[in-house]
Amino acid sequence: MNRVIAIFTKESFLVPVAAIILGLLTGAVAMLAGGFNPIQAYASLVEKVFGSSYNFGETIRQITPLIFTGLSVAFAFRTGLFNIGAEGQFIIGMIASTAVGISFDLPAYIHAPLAVIAGALAGGLWGAIAGWLKAARGVNEVITTIMLNWIALYFANYVVKAFYLQEGQQRSEMIKDSASISFAWLSQMFDSARLHWGTLLAILAAVFFYILLWKTKSGFELRAVGLNPHASEYAGMNVNRNVVNAMFVGGMFAGIGGACEILGVFHYQSIMAAQPGYGFDGIAVALIGGNTPLGVILGAILFGMLTFGAAGMKFGAGVPVELIRVVISSVIFFVAAHGIVKFFIKPLLQKKEGGN
Amino acid sequence: MKKVLSVLSVATLSLSLVLAGCGSKPEGQPGGANQGGAEGGAQGGAAPTARIGMVTDVGGVNDNSFNQSAWEGLQKLQKDLNLPQDNVSYLQSTSDADYIPNLTQFVKDKWDLTWGIGFVIGDHVKKVATENPDSKLAIIDAEVDAPNVESVLFKEHEGSFLAGVVAAKMSKSKKVGFVGGMEIPVIKRFEVGFEAGVKAADPSVEVVKVYTGAFDKPDLGKSTASQMYGQGVDIIFHASGATGDGVFNEAKDRKSKGENVWVIGVDKDQSLTFGDEVTLTSMVKRVDEAVYRVSKDVIDGKFEGGKIVWLGLAEDGVGLAETSKKNVPEDVLKLADEFKQKIVKGEITVPEK
Incomplete structure (x- = not known):
């Protein structure tokens, strides 16, 4: 029991939770200012997420890509890299799996995994470009990943337009059924919500994240480089190689996320007018989750629920969808601004120190 | 144990403090007075309590363009027929993934008619319409071939x-x-x-x-x-x-x-x-007119599912x-x-x- 309490009163746990509560309160104030009823709004948000099996299933669908992009950002961050390119890696994963899903005709047990692997590799390589530029040329990865996002977006649009366009539509042809990773009977159970195996993959990816970073030698190197590249180099580690590796693995996570979105949810790729946004939300997810695998999953659940439930707020309480963005941004703000949150929960922490 | 309690109590206290100030808001929900009563495909019965919803594309409802025009059509309908304010509503889509859940929200809630506004929603309207054959949907700018969808296009x-x-x-x-x-x-x-x-x-x-x-x-x-x-x-x-x-x-x-x-x-x-x-x-492009007319048809029990309507100069659907x-x-x-x-x-x- 004491151990449980220790976990729940640890600062790393308290700060995000307090930040979330403060964020929700700020959102409530904003709603009040706009003349809406926050209790009703939050109630309809919860109602939307848990109210019906369909919506619950769709919430899971919304959460899944956020886990992937969150892991992607968190992984790179552990090696001291700020991966703003999860968005682009996600898109490249999408287009690679679309290409494999449409072009090949294989039995399902080969086709679907192959399409996912294609997405993973493509996303990984896309991430590795930024890693290589950093390692070989010293170009800041923040700049390159942002630029690569746009290249990815327009490249993917070009590929869809040039090779896979469905006549008269603004999207690619459908992928072959054998490449689909939709979870048919579970979907049925959830009233045809678009559930897919990708959710399971996301959990596995989080486990992989943990094992790789904390249970292997290369993981130790990656983290060491993140903590202090100079010391790591002095200790005989190849910093540049680790930078490329970290971006590759990070990109892989995002790439699988993109692949699952195509193979599990849409079954086609549309020509996108704007970035899908999962990569940017992934940054916030990683931040809230403290760059730990479990934290990322929890952060993604929170984000997925808030974004999906936003439509419920509009529906049930007339609150504009934009306001949920106020809530989300306030949560991010308070997570980032540790100091403010600590100020609010100071009495708690002091008590703890006094008690022990 | 004490610590857990204190964490919780601080949280609830601060929550209740802020939320206490807002108990005086007027009730937004009509309280489900007509939930489900008017649905089921029958004619006529839907008259004064009909509920019409629309789903925008990623442009959003304030796009100074056709989404906004469609919403104005619905608002006019609500005023003209003296419907309760909440009986017309819209959901905005922020990405491709939102279309189906948004459409489904209206359909599952048994709204009398659900609009999809814009070409890109066509496929999604078709999917939702096929999965919910009892529902009524309509779409602007795309041809959807389903018995319970009316498509409106403009020349x-x-x-x-x-x-x-x-x-x-x-x-x-x-x-x-x-x-x-x-x-x-x-x-x-x-x-x-x-x-x-x-x-x-x-x-x-x-x-x-x-x-x-x-x-x-x-x-x-x-x-x-x-x-x-x-x-x-x-x-x-x-x-x-x-x-x-x-x-x-x-x-x-x-x-x-x-x-x-x-x-x-x-x-x-x-x-x-x-x-x-x-x-x-x-x-x-009189999207507002089209939305108004088709929605009114539904209320009058004259919905023509499966029909594809083209509005051109002759029909005053477009013009200067x-x-x-x-x-x-x-x-x-x-x-x-x-x-x-x-x-x-x-x-x-x-x-x-």
Whole structure:
């Protein structure tokens, strides 16, 4: 029991939770200012997420890509890299799996995994470009990943337009059924919500994240480089190689996320007018989750629920969808601004120190 | 244990403090008075309590364009029929993934009619309609082949033809421009009709065409317009949703510097939003009328599922804005009207692709 309490009163746990509560309160104030009823709004948000099996299933669908992009950002961050390119890696994963899903005709047990692997590799390589530029040329990865996002977006649009366009539509042809990773009977159970195996993959990816970073030698190197590249180099580690590796693995996570979105949810790729946004939300997810695998999953659940439930707020309480963005941004703000949150929960922490 | 309690109590305390101040808000929900009562496909029974919902595309409900126009149609319906305020509603989509859950939200909640606004929602409307055969849906700008969906499309090429006539006659530089959003069949109709109109009125006028690839990027619209005006184009017709806001913006900048440039608006009478000084005329697409009419049909029990309706000049579904006469001289408008009559009578067939 004491151990449980220790976990729940640890600062790393308290700060995000307090930040979330403060964020929700700020959102409530904003709603009040706009003349809406926050209790009703939050109630309809919860109602939307848990109210019906369909919506619950769709919430899971919304959460899944956020886990992937969150892991992607968190992984790179552990090696001291700020991966703003999860968005682009996600898109490249999408287009690679679309290409494999449409072009090949294989039995399902080969086709679907192959399409996912294609997405993973493509996303990984896309991430590795930024890693290589950093390692070989010293170009800041923040700049390159942002630029690569746009290249990815327009490249993917070009590929869809040039090779896979469905006549008269603004999207690619459908992928072959054998490449689909939709979870048919579970979907049925959830009233045809678009559930897919990708959710399971996301959990596995989080486990992989943990094992790789904390249970292997290369993981130790990656983290060491993140903590202090100079010391790591002095200790005989190849910093540049680790930078490329970290971006590759990070990109892989995002790439699988993109692949699952195509193979599990849409079954086609549309020509996108704007970035899908999962990569940017992934940054916030990683931040809230403290760059730990479990934290990322929890952060993604929170984000997925808030974004999906936003439509419920509009529906049930007339609150504009934009306001949920106020809530989300306030949560991010308070997570980032540790100091403010600590100020609010100071009495708690002091008590703890006094008690022990 | 104590610590857990104290954490919880602080949290609940602060929550209740803030929330306590808001108990006086009026009730928003009608309390489910008519939940499900009027559904089921039967005629008539739905009269005063009908609920009509719409799902926007990623442009959002304030796009100064067809989403907004559709929403105005619904609001007018609500006022005219004295429906409770909450009986018309919209959900905005922020990404492709949102379309199906948004449509499903209305359908599962047994709304009498659910609108999908925009070409890109077509596939999704079809999927939701097939999964929920008892529901009624309608779509603007796309053909959906399902027994419970009514599709409404516009002959944009006919209206754009008239805009082309006006542009050709009004251009001093003999160069006019077209800025499109994404290159999809709907927008293609604008482009082709516009060009045909220009050439019909004055074959010597050149048409410069650019697709920006986006409906929601005013910055892109501005830079594209800047390029075009720089090339000597003096009138731009845009069919690009919110991207077009940038076209207007650029025109205003140049106008204030004394350049004589114009924009032809789209979908709504955009002179009302962007002012007469830059808006030559607008190619109005009566999405509001269409939404109003079909929604009313549903309420009157006259819904025609599976039907595909095309609204053109003859049906007053498209045309030039009422306010055109402010900037366009009488004789040009008269010429446009002559062309209109010819199109209505079938003497001219405007190409659409």
